[in-house]
Amino acid sequence: MSAQPAIERTVVLHVGMHKTASTYIQKRLRKNRGLLRRHGLLMPARRPQDRVLLDALANGRWKPWRRWLNRAETRGCHLLVSHEALSWSLSRTVNLKSQPRGLWLAEKLQAHGWKLKVVGFIRDQESYLNSRYTQLVKRLTVHGDFKSYVTRVMTESTISECDLMTLFGWLVDHVSVETVMIPFGSALDCHGRSIQTRPDPYEQLLAELPLPAKVAKQSRPARSKNQQPGRLGVALARAIGTHLTEQNPKILRKHDKALRAAIETLARQQGWPNQPFDGLDTELRETIRDRYAHSNAEFCRCFWPFVQWDDLFPAQPENVTTAIASDQQQEETRQLTALRDRLIADTVNGG
Known part of the structure; x- marks a missing residue:
């Protein structure tokens, strides 16, 4: 394939956000990397290569990006980089300067004859925070309760940031930066048109890439294994994380991946994902929605001028769950404590 004219060369950044099917999208992109390459789109083959670019962005280092541009240019391809952490990283400043990293990158690309396109998937903060919390607890990086986690995200600058204008x-x-923001999980598109069938996020992303339409149909399927461990899995992960943080943080640091795998395996065996974690009650939903209302309205004005936030993401009623009797709670606590001790012992002795 002949090299693209300089004015047409584009770097596309798929920037997440977190918890918008990014893992699924990335698995399917990599499964079809050869197909994409044949149609003029180059992407890193492995996630650690994306991480190198992410770290270079954080430190204002151009060389790793230039290396990938050279590869794409040699092959006559556009370049795609997909990482959910880009949504947060691009908004940070370069080396404590006031310029956002995204603008630093855009200017560097423009100086070398490349355009920048940003594609993001946007989720309402209530469901995002609930899903992100389960992910971080499962990873043993958050040990507090859901309300404390939400309060911290709403009042501090964290990697769970979900203020869209931030x-x-x-x-x-x-x-100069082409921007496409896709409402994730909404019954409407960004123009307010009804969506009859829930779209595939991978196909939504491909529709925004410089590719022929047939590539989506030719793509092989993929399945994401990024499943939440359910209410009891979250409780077990919290119990393990809290216990080891207090008793032996070195074991937690050394065996965190093995412990996470053990929790996920046990959750699947016990069928815990069938009872998902949901920490949202009516009061907390309203608190979250009020906190982000102004920013969401401004985001719509800037990126989705034909639709209102409440139309895309209507306020959801509280999920009515069956109350757990005190004796059942005590029994669950006893069982989770036993499972906590068993998983720690098995993982440490086996590792």
Whole structure:
């Protein structure tokens, strides 16, 4: 394939957000990497290569990016980089300067004859925070209760940031960066049109890439294994994380991956994902929605001017769950404590 003219060369960043099927999208992208390459789109073959670019962005290092541009240019391809942490990283500043990393990258690319396109998937903060919490607890990186986690995210700058204008406000006044924001899980598209069948996020992303339409139909399927461990799995992960943080944090650091795998295996064996974790009650839902209402309205004005936030993401009623009797709670606590001790012992002795 002949090299693209300089004005047409594009770096596409799929920036997440977190918990918008990024793992599934990335698995399917990599499964079809050869197909994409044949149609003029190059991407890193392995996630650690994306991480190198992410770290280079954080440190203002151009060389790793230039290396990938050279590869794409040699092959006559556009370049795609997909990492959910980009949504947060691009909004941070370069080496404590005031310039967002996203603008630093856009200017570097433009100076070398490349355009930048940003594609993001946007989720309402209530469901995002619930899903992100289960992920971080499962990873044994968060040990507190859900309400404490939500309060921290809403009041501090964390990697769970979900204020949309904080994440994407840097794009507003820079028309040289093409931007596409896709409502994730909404019954409407960004123009307010009804969606009859829930779209495949991979196909939604491909529709925004410089590819022929037939590539989506030719793509091989993929399945994501990134499943939440359910209410009891979250409780067990919290119990393990809290216990080891207090008693032996060295074991937690050394065996965290093995412990996470053991929790996920046990959760599947016990069928715990069938009873998902949901920490949202009516009061907390309203608190979260009120906190982000102004930013969400501004985001719509800038990126989705034909639709309102509440139309895309209507307020959801509280999920009515069956109350757990005190004796059942005590029995669950006893069983989870026993499972906690068994998993720690088995993992440490086996590792």
